[in-house]
Amino acid sequence: MNRYCNQxxxxxxxxxxxxxxxxxxxxxxxxxxxxxxLIFIFSADLxxxxxxxxxxxxxxxxxxxxxxxxLNRSFMLEKENGCLQGLMLTPADxxxxxxxxxxxxxxxxxxxxxxxLPLFMIFFNVDLLPRLGPLALVIFIGTLGICALGTLLxxxxxxxxxxxxxxxxxxxPLLVPVVIGSVRMTSLLLAGKPLSSMINWLGLIACFDxxxxxxxxxxxxxxLEE
Amino acid sequence: MNGENNxxxxxxxxxxxxxxxxxxxxxxxxxxxxxxxxxxxxxxxYFHIPSAWIAFFAFFIVFLCSILFLWKKEREWDIYxxxxxxxxxxxxxxxxxxxxxxxxxxxxxxWVWDARLTSTLILWLIYxxxxxxxxxxxxxxxxxxYAAVVGIVGFLxxxxxxxxxxxxxxxxxxxxxxSAQGLGAGMAPSMVGALLISLTAFxxxxxxxxxxxxxIEKLKDEIDRLKKENLYSH
Numbered sequence: 001m002n003r004y005c006n007q008x009x010x011x012x013x014x015x016x017x018x019x020x021x022x023x024x025x026x027x028x029x030x031x032x033x034x035x036x037x038l039i040f041i042f043s044a045d046l047x048x049x050x051x052x053x054x055x056x057x058x059x060x061x062x063x064x065x066x067x068x069x070x071l072n073r074s075f076m077l078e079k080e081n082g083c084l085q086g087l088m089l090t091p092a093d094x095x096x097x098x099x100x101x102x103x104x105x106x107x108x109x110x111x112x113x114x115x116x117l118p119l120f121m122i123f124f125n126v127d128l129l130p131r132l133g134p135l136a137l138v139i140f141i142g143t144l145g146i147c148a149l150g151t152l153l154x155x156x157x158x159x160x161x162x163x164x165x166x167x168x169x170x171x172x173p174l175l176v177p178v179v180i181g182s183v184r185m186t187s188l189l190l191a192g193k194p195l196s197s198m199i200n201w202l203g204l205i206a207c208f209d210x211x212x213x214x215x216x217x218x219x220x221x222x223x224l225e226e
Numbered sequence: 227m228n229g230e231n232n233x234x235x236x237x238x239x240x241x242x243x244x245x246x247x248x249x250x251x252x253x254x255x256x257x258x259x260x261x262x263x264x265x266x267x268x269x270x271x272y273f274h275i276p277s278a279w280i281a282f283f284a285f286f287i288v289f290l291c292s293i294l295f296l297w298k299k300e301r302e303w304d305i306y307x308x309x310x311x312x313x314x315x316x317x318x319x320x321x322x323x324x325x326x327x328x329x330x331x332x333x334x335x336x337w338v339w340d341a342r343l344t345s346t347l348i349l350w351l352i353y354x355x356x357x358x359x360x361x362x363x364x365x366x367x368x369x370x371x372y373a374a375v376v377g378i379v380g381f382l383x384x385x386x387x388x389x390x391x392x393x394x395x396x397x398x399x400x401x402x403x404x405s406a407q408g409l410g411a412g413m414a415p416s417m418v419g420a421l422l423i424s425l426t427a428f429x430x431x432x433x434x435x436x437x438x439x440x441x442i443e444k445l446k447d448e449i450d451r452l453k454k455e456n457l458y459s460h
Contacts, residue, residue, distance in 0.1 A: 149379070156372050162362045169358060170376060173351035174383050177390035184394070200393065208386050215379055222296050222371045 007092040011100025016107065018077070025073050029112045033066035034119060041123060051124040056186035059120050060179055063113055063139075064146065068168050070108045071150035074101050075158035084158075088224055098151060098220045102213075105147045105154075113139055126190060134195045135186065141205050142182035148212040149174055156223050181205045243434045246427035253420040261417075270328045272420055276428035277320040278346070284314030284432065285353060285381060292377030295370060301447070304370035307377055309439035311356050313432060318350045341391040348387050352380040365450075 019025055040058040078084040087097055121128050128135060150171055157167040181201040188198050195202070254272045261268035291307035294300075325343060326336040337343065356376050363369035413421075 152375070152379070156375060159368065159372075160359070160362050166355075166359060166362055169355045173348050173355060174379065176348050177383070177386045180390045180394050204386065204389055204393075211382055211386070212379070215382060219296065219375045219378065223375060225371065 004093065004096060007090075007096040008099045008103065011087075011092075011097060012103045012107070015074070015100070015104035019104075019108065025070055025108055026111060029066040029070050029108065030115055032069055033062040033112060033116050036062040036065050037116070037120065037123060046124070051126055052187065052190050055120070055124045055126055056183045056190060058124075059116070059186065060142070060183050062116060062120075063109070063143070064172070064175065064179060066112060067109050067143070067146050067150065068171060070112070071105055071147070071154045071171070072157070072164060072167050074105050074108075074151065075154045076163065079158050084224075094221045094224045095217050097224060098155070098216055101155070102147055102151045102216075105151055106143060109143050109147060110140070113143065128190075131189045131192075135189055137195070138182060138185045138189065138202075141202065141209060142178055145178040145205055145208045145212065146175060148209055148216060152212070152216040152220065152223070155220065178205055178208055239430065239434050239437065243427065243430040246423070246430050250420070250424040250427040253423045258416055258420040259414070264332055267328055267331050270324050272424040274321060274324040274328065275421060276425045277317045277324065279425060280428050280432050281314050281318040281321055281346075281349070283429075284310045284317065285349065285384070288314065288353075288356070288377045289381035292374035292381075295374045296378075299367075301370070304373070305440055305443045306436075307374065308360060309436050309443065311353055311377070312439060313435050315350065315353045315357060317428075317432075318346065318353065321346055322350060341388075341394065344391045344394070345384075345387050348391075349384065352383065356380060 037058055040054075040061065044054045044058070046054075075084070078087060088094070117128060120126065150167075153170050153174075154167055157163045157170065160166050181204055185198045185201050189195075250272070254269055258269070258272075260266055287310040288307045291303045291310065295303035295307060325346075329338070330336050356373065359376055360369060360373050363372060
């Protein structure tokens with residue numbers, strides 16, 4: 001078990017080290033998410049509509065869109081110079097590769113979201129600070145769902161011809177429950193409702209996370225197979 | 227061997243399906259009384275519900291065959307999953323076409339963001355993505371494995387999508403066929419009869435189409451095999 005954890009951590013560290021050195025992924029994800037928010041601000045006139053009504057949806061659209069960029073990169077990076085072959089030749093279990101990628105994707109998305117939230121607060125003039133604790137939980141389980149399924153599909157899409165387009169096409173319809181639930185919970189939180197009033201949504205998204213981490217553990221062997 | 231067997235079965239299934247459809251059409255257009263409030267447009271229900279049933283059934287078969295493929299790694303299961311997904315998308319499209327035709331006169335709009343409509347649309351998108359994945363991948367074991375994973379992941383999402391859009395909103399007429407009061411309690415007996423005949427006809431059609439599609443795919447494999455043998459052997 002200890003050895004397994006070390007393998008996963010080594011994989012996470014490898015991805016983080018690359019990212020700290022290049023900062024490629026973070027900058028593209030952050031700028032893209034900021035652009036998505038900007039475009040939506042132009043499409044919804046904030047002097048007419050209530051920022052509390054449209055804000056949560058726009059926030060999650062930004063997360064999901066720029067999340068797909070990060071997820072796409074995570075296995076494409078390994079395809080260059082045949083790094084994925086190297087990873088599969090290591091004595092690590094295939095699920096360790098999955099968990100390593102899952103955690104590093106989770107870290108990248110969370111960092112991007114942490115930087116987007118203040119921007120969202122300023123642009124939409126929404127005060128998130130009093131609800132920051134519950135909001136962090138909602139964002140975390142939503143992001144975990146995006147990463148759990150996204151990492152599995154990214155490992156699959158990286159081997160396809162039309163890889164950039166296939167990941168969003170496969171991922172977005174499957175992510176609909178997470179998006180609906182997260183947007184609903186975020187707008188309830190902004191309306192001042194306590195976390196206990198949205199226990200059904202929390203349960204649903206937690207189920208999603210658990211189901212897809214489980215399915216990924218069972219099927220990753222069939223994807224990372226040469 | 228298998229081919230001979232198929233040739234014997236096909237005409238029987240073909241004639242059975244044709245007869246069932248003739249009976250269903252007669253029942254829908256002549257036997258069943260016109261619904262009092264909704265009028266003649268209500269008859270589209272006899273196509274809409276069986277299409278929905280076949281779509282869900284087909285996607286369930288995709289799920290089953292995907293699991294069996296990953297387990298046994300036999301090309302057979304991959305062919306079944308692919309054939310079923312294609313038929314499922316076809317009938318899911320029919321559901322999405324017949325629904326708005328009914329909704330326009332009854333609800334006054336082509337589309338509302340109701341739970342059942344939304345989940346059917348999402349389902350359609352998932353399986354269109356499944357078919358696109360198959361198109362974008364070269365034939366072989368990789369395509370079969372990837373498609374099987376998406377087939378499993380997609381089907382497991384259905385209950386979660388169902389609950390999420392149900393809590394989101396719902397206006398669709400409550401299912402009348404299978405309700406808390408028992409089977410067919412909310413409908414006139416003649417309507418239940420017509421619907422059952424239509425369901426039978428569509429189910430037979432599903433198996434007929436499956437047989438045809440599987441046959442085509444097997445012939446394709448056979449052609450590929452012959453090509454390899456004759457073109458690359460010398």
